[in-house]
Amino acid sequence: MQRTSISSSRRTVLEMVSRTRCRAASSSIRPRPQNRSYADSPTIAGGKLAQIIRDSIRATGPIPISRYMQFCLSHPTEGYYSKGDVFGRQGDFITSPEISQIFGELVGVYFLTRYLAKGGKGPVRVIELGPGRGTLMDDVLRTLLNFPTIADKIKEVHLVENSLKMQKLQGEKLAARIDGRGIDLKWSDMVDGIEDSDAFTMVVAHEFFDAMPINLFEKREDGLSTSKNAGLRLAISRTPTPLSTVLPATSPRFAKLPIGSRIEIAQESFKITRRLGEIISAKGGGGGAGLIVDYGGDRAYGQSFRAFRDHKIVDVFDEPGSSDLTANVDFAYLRESLKGVARPLSPIPQSQFLLSLGLQARLTSLLASAPNDARREDMRKGAKRLIDSTGMGSEYQVMGIEPLGAAGEAEEEVYPFPARAEVLSEPVDVQSGVDIPVG
């Protein structure tokens, strides 16, 4: 990205974002323009959680954005996901598994192909991070259970979810699917709760990493400084902080940032992805395969932190806990986290992933058995939306995770990911890799 095209590139990013999460209403609702600096965000009194956050700041001083996000999304009683169902047309956003069953079915098909490619023997466990209503897991299981080669091998379903209300929804959804099959259903509130296993581990995270806390850094002459939330507005710390000293050193790409640029760094995402790689590659374990699907790209972002409510973008400080906070996923950072632990695959656009795995054929078969024209139209629209090259098909990326091969062994090509050499030691081109901050 050239500096001369800063404003148009930023517009592109914001418009893309609004289509992604406002799908049900994108034609009628325009998001609020956000062409201003974070530091200009107004101070807004609002709600019980705002008071809790202010009290915390009063007691211990300014908090980093990551802490603010944790408060807003995961506070046990006032957090966004702690309050209940926020999905679907009636909720704040709608996601791919909720749009079409084909999404989860093809994720299941991918995992089946990886299991068979590794010999198709031994027990299987299926893990999902951030399972929402449980729709994706339900579709994956339904698909896998249809194949006799694997149906009786599935021993465990493990959900990583920190909202008790969401856990309840997930349990209700999946109880019937696993009933009488000897499948153990368990929850952890973080990946640390997942143990290494001799089972082949299938792990999927769909729209999970975009909800992980980020911190925002600005490159200064004297190094990188971090933004903090003080009194519910953003302020840049005048001096280096522990975060600004440690985090930017975690990727060689960040060292080359031009002075004045801002980057969002999701340290939790780095740690979690690395742990997933360890689980899949564990020595003496059953191996496995991972899929991360989210919006973002193979690059860092500087201005993607945003809030959604009722399918619209709202100010990130507007009534904390009542809107979804999110940031684009830096897939290059996730790939970097796997260095020496597991093998990252691409990412590729969602449309490429789904079409390669047979979306068209599956749609044709579903249409043939649909009860009426209205249902057929629904199915067509849903499938089209998933692969729309101007929307979800390109905005969402799919990254695979495979165990590391033995030293000296040629890397197996994993369909539908293109074979390509991973050059993790070289930083990306910073000019095209990072949004330039508001001037």
Ligand SMILES: C[S@@+](CC[C@H](N)C(=O)[O-])C[C@H]1O[C@@H](n2cnc3c(N)ncnc32)[C@H](O)[C@@H]1O
């Ligand atoms: C955007 S939703 C995605 C839901 C689902 N994967 C889908 O696509 O419909 C994020 C999910 O992650 C969960 N979640 C958010 N932050 C979390 C955290 N720190 N630890 C565990 N789960 C979290 C939420 O409760 C929710 O289930």
